[in-house]
Amino acid sequence: MFIELENHKAHIFNHNEYDDSKESIILIPGAGMDHRMGNLFNFLDLPNSFNILSIDLPGHGYTSGPVNADIKDYSQFCNDVISALKVQNPIVIGHSMGGLVALDLATINKNTNPILMNTSYPLMVGEILLQHAKGNLDQAAEFLTKYGVRVLPEVEIKSSGFGVMGSGFYGRSKGVIKSPYGTKTVESDPEREIKLYPLKKIFNQTHKEILSKDLQACSSYRVEIKEINNIEGIKFIFGEKDKLARFNEESELIKHVDIDTNVRILEGSGHFPYFEMPDKLALVLKDIIN
Known part of the structure; x- marks a missing residue:
């Protein structure tokens, strides 16, 4: 579906028929990617209880440009989409750069429930x-x-x-x-x-x-640590073998959270768990969401 915003014609991909009575899960793709990322996920029976939506960020997929490639601009765009859809308390799953967007979104919209996949902070790109x-x-x-x-x-x-x-x-x-x-x-x-x-x-x-602009946006993104610490209910998923966004329990993103409760590490997985082991990821997501 398409939503007319002030500066963009936003494309949101429905993975199932949208139902106003259901809660929503919103996917935010990583750098240079679009809603097609969501097609690689295994959602198990989550579509029975949730709307599953994938966002095309500005200039990506079918959403109109321009591409400003700024994490804060992307998070404001996502917040505008959520407001336009009148979605209450969405579960927001962000992968890699999308995780930074979900993180920043949670600082401006306290009603989101962020799950950050394969995301580190700061996310420096070589x-x-x-x-x-x-x-x-x-x-x-x-x-x-x-x-x-x-x-x-x-x-x-x-x-x-x-x-x-x-x-x-x-x-x-x-x-x-x-x-x-x-x-x-x-x-x-x-x-x-x-x-x-x-x-x-x-x-x-x-x-x-x-992709180049998105990667630069990842490297340049900064947020106050106190804002991260004020986010409630944030969850993390890492790949054990991920070389691009490694799990580091001493990082600013992780060191103040209860790792046993809020962090899952997928054994053997790299940076793209929805592609490498979608069935295993599906069970982890279902457990976190439930």
Whole structure:
């Protein structure tokens, strides 16, 4: 569905039929991603009790631009969406950059119930990744999946449009080629490419600079620690093997919370648990929400 806001035509993806009588779960995607992230989740029976909504941030997916790429601007946008929908006390699940947005949202809207997935604070992004992300979404996606994915799920490509085992899409089996989103290194082993495709394609956006701007927004975001400490009911999910947003019990984000109660660590998972082990994540989310 689309919502007319003051500065944006906001696109909100309904994962189930919207019901005013239900509470809502709102997903905020990570850097350079959009509502398609939500399609990788396993929600189990949560749609029976909750509206499941994925937000396209400004300039992402089907939401109109411009892309200001500022965490506080994104959180205000999400708050405007929540107000327009008249959603009361939503559960807000933010992944990576989306976790920072959910965190900041909770500082301006005390009625949200944030679950931060694979998010650290401060969320510093390495210069190598920032350079890869400048106008080259393919190389950035390659970097993120190389260091972020620890478990490759078994997937079945339902469309033949991707080509023979992934590499056929580009007409060659190995080497660096140009793609619609930058330059791409085609691996000689196409099996990994096939399995990563459902995740990588989500980084493909209309504007090639989106991911770069989002990553810079992550690095520059700051919030007063006392504001974080005033957030009630905040929950965290980390991947045990996550190299991009590691669990650190001494971080400003974590050190004042009861880890046993409020932090879950997914054994063996990297930075993208909804892709790597959606069934295990589903059980953790259901337990937290219930």
